[in-house]
Amino acid sequence: MSSDLLIRGGIVHDGSRRKPQTGFVLIKDGIIASVGSSPLGNGFSADRVIEADGAVVAPGFIDTHTHSDALPFLLGDHDDLRLGSVRQGVTTEIAGNCGFSLYPVTTGGEAVGTDIATLFGPDTTVYPDLLSYADAATKGGMAANLATLVGHGTVRATVVGFDDRPTEANELDQMASLVDVALSQGALGFSTGLIYAPGCYAPTDEIVALASVSADHGKPYVSHIRNEMRGVFDALDEALDIGQRSGAAVHVSHLKAGGPPDLGGGPALVDKLKRARRQGLDVTSDSYPYTKGSTVLRALLPPTASIGGIEAMLSRLSTPEGRASVRAGLQESDWQNFLEDRTWSEVTIAYAPATPEIEGKTVDQIARERSVDPVDAACDALIANQGAVVVVIDLTREEDVVACLCWEGAMVGSDGIPIPGKPHPRWAGSFSRVLGDLVRDRGVLSLNESIHRMTAAAAARFGLSNRGRIAEGAAADIVIFDPETVSDRATYAEPLAEPVGVNHVIVNGVPVINDGVDTGRRPGHFLRKESTTTARPGRTLT
Numbered sequence: 001m002s003s004d005l006l007i008r009g010g011i012v013h014d015g016s017r018r019k020p021q022t023g024f025v026l027i028k029d030g031i032i033a034s035v036g037s038s039p040l041g042n043g044f045s046a047d048r049v050i051e052a053d054g055a056v057v058a059p060g061f062i063d064t065h066t067h068s069d070a071l072p073f074l075l076g077d078h079d080d081l082r083l084g085s086v087r088q089g090v091t092t093e094i095a096g097n098c099g100f101s102l103y104p105v106t107t108g109g110e111a112v113g114t115d116i117a118t119l120f121g122p123d124t125t126v127y128p129d130l131l132s133y134a135d136a137a138t139k140g141g142m143a144a145n146l147a148t149l150v151g152h153g154t155v156r157a158t159v160v161g162f163d164d165r166p167t168e169a170n171e172l173d174q175m176a177s178l179v180d181v182a183l184s185q186g187a188l189g190f191s192t193g194l195i196y197a198p199g200c201y202a203p204t205d206e207i208v209a210l211a212s213v214s215a216d217h218g219k220p221y222v223s224h225i226r227n228e229m230r231g232v233f234d235a236l237d238e239a240l241d242i243g244q245r246s247g248a249a250v251h252v253s254h255l256k257a258g259g260p261p262d263l264g265g266g267p268a269l270v271d272k273l274k275r276a277r278r279q280g281l282d283v284t285s286d287s288y289p290y291t292k293g294s295t296v297l298r299a300l301l302p303p304t305a306s307i308g309g310i311e312a313m314l315s316r317l318s319t320p321e322g323r324a325s326v327r328a329g330l331q332e333s334d335w336q337n338f339l340e341d342r343t344w345s346e347v348t349i350a351y352a353p354a355t356p357e358i359e360g361k362t363v364d365q366i367a368r369e370r371s372v373d374p375v376d377a378a379c380d381a382l383i384a385n386q387g388a389v390v391v392v393i394d395l396t397r398e399e400d401v402v403a404c405l406c407w408e409g410a411m412v413g414s415d416g417i418p419i420p421g422k423p424h425p426r427w428a429g430s431f432s433r434v435l436g437d438l439v440r441d442r443g444v445l446s447l448n449e450s451i452h453r454m455t456a457a458a459a460a461r462f463g464l465s466n467r468g469r470i471a472e473g474a475a476a477d478i479v480i481f482d483p484e485t486v487s488d489r490a491t492y493a494e495p496l497a498e499p500v501g502v503n504h505v506i507v508n509g510v511p512v513i514n515d516g517v518d519t520g521r522r523p524g525h526f527l528r529k530e531s532t533t534t535a536r537p538g539r540t541l542t
Contacts, residue, residue, distance in 0.1 A: 030508040058479050098192075099192045101154045221248040294393065300391070
């Protein structure tokens with residue numbers, strides 16, 4: 001029997017939690033054709049053979065939380081970014097998180113595009129619907145598979161704009177229709193970013209109404225909750241309430257206890273999620289294995305600074321009155337105020353394309369070098385870069401990271417932002433860091449369990465029925481790694497340093513990484529999920 005690729009002699013973890021076995025995996029035409037326990041491949045021949053020699057053979061990892069939406073369109077020689085996630089064994093990236101998606105933008109395209117570009121970069125293009133975005137991404141070429149959620153922030157911006165007000169009934173109907181169409185076209189779920197404008201201006205009832213559309217399609221509500229600092233417990237309660245009222249499953253993005261008053265609160269957050277599960281709510285979460293996070297610099301300013309959109313924000317920050325308003329807002333606590341309990345010395349510039357000389361420096365350091373106040377330094381950076389500044393920030397404690405990653409509903413989501421400059425190392429290090437540090441070195445998760453969470457559990461959460469497992473008929477997304485040596489090497493100084501111990505990464509049957517070397521092949525597919533129930537076009541919400 002002839003086939004495309006035979007992997008033999010490896011320890012096969014099929015993603016299901018079943019006991020691993022030494023054996024073979026036979027791949028034909030991008031599909032797993034056979035799996036067996038004979039180390040020699042049961043007599044099969046193939047065009048190519050990989051001798052796994054006792055290494056782990058696992059389903060390709062699914063990164064449940066990325067901001068790789070614009071990665072297919074990245075200009076220039078940036079294969080280090082394109083492959084940062086893949087080199088760890090990630091074969092599917094789920095984008096559209098935190099309310100940011102590159103679609104559906106049907107009106108106000110310039111303003112919405114300008115807003116989204118603050119995260120994805122100045123060359124970002126927006127699209128009227130998921131199908132046009134998927135077509136463009138496919139033509140751009142992808143090393144890994146890409147799937148997407150539909151983002152509330154994008155939907156609100158295109159219908160309501162950037163006003164701080166509740167929606168009118170007709171506006172909510174328009175938003176519901178856009179979400180409905182996106183889910184019908186294959187979006188994996190509905191996401192919010194409730195610390196970001198314009199999502200932060202939305203009341204809970206608005207989110208409930210739109211999450212109910214996701215529930216109609218049998219797809220989850222995925223939330224960057226309204227506060228991860230002092231208000232994290234109330235914000236988590238809101239997310240769980242949205243799930244209860246809408247009927248949608250809930251997936252909490254990058255679960256963490258981020259505010260100093262709640263440092264050490266990871267176990268209490270987990271207890272709240274476990275209690276919700278016992279009460280019947282379908283709830284899961286993702287986290288990344290770092291105590292630092294990353295976001296857009298404008299999110300550290302009071303929400304009032306972003307009213308009206310990016311152009312209005314930049315105009316406001318150009319005046320003494322606008323900066324005085326920012327300083328006053330930083331003394332308040334009725335929003336996720338990162339700087340209420342920390343200082344600008346804990347905020348490092350990761351990406352500032354117009355002023356790359358400030359990348360890798362803290363805002364406090366920049367302020368001292370220029371003999372200005374840190375608020376002025378932050379505002380100046382935003383103005384110089386048209387709002388497109390990304391930062392790395394201190395957030396939580398190691399014990400909270402472990403608690404949030406180790407509860408039974410947790411998955412791994414890098415929250416990676418693949419942009420040039422000095423991005424957070426989580427894009428190139430999260431999965432290998434979990435396998436090397438948490439699994440092998442500290443033993444807080446078993447290898448089989450961690451693989452399950454990175455593969456089959458993630459696929460089930462987002463409805464990717466033929467991914468995340470090694471089984472006959474499944475898509476041939478596979479990673480082969482050495483459990484004794486696998487480790488991350490990405491640091492804040494060298495954020496794209498390649499991991500060690502990951503030997504082969506196969507996407508849709510095609511080797512992308514072979515013996516640790518980039519093959520130059522880009523076989524990723526754009527993945528879409530059908531709805532489990534019939535959508536209701538034109539439905540009216542009250």
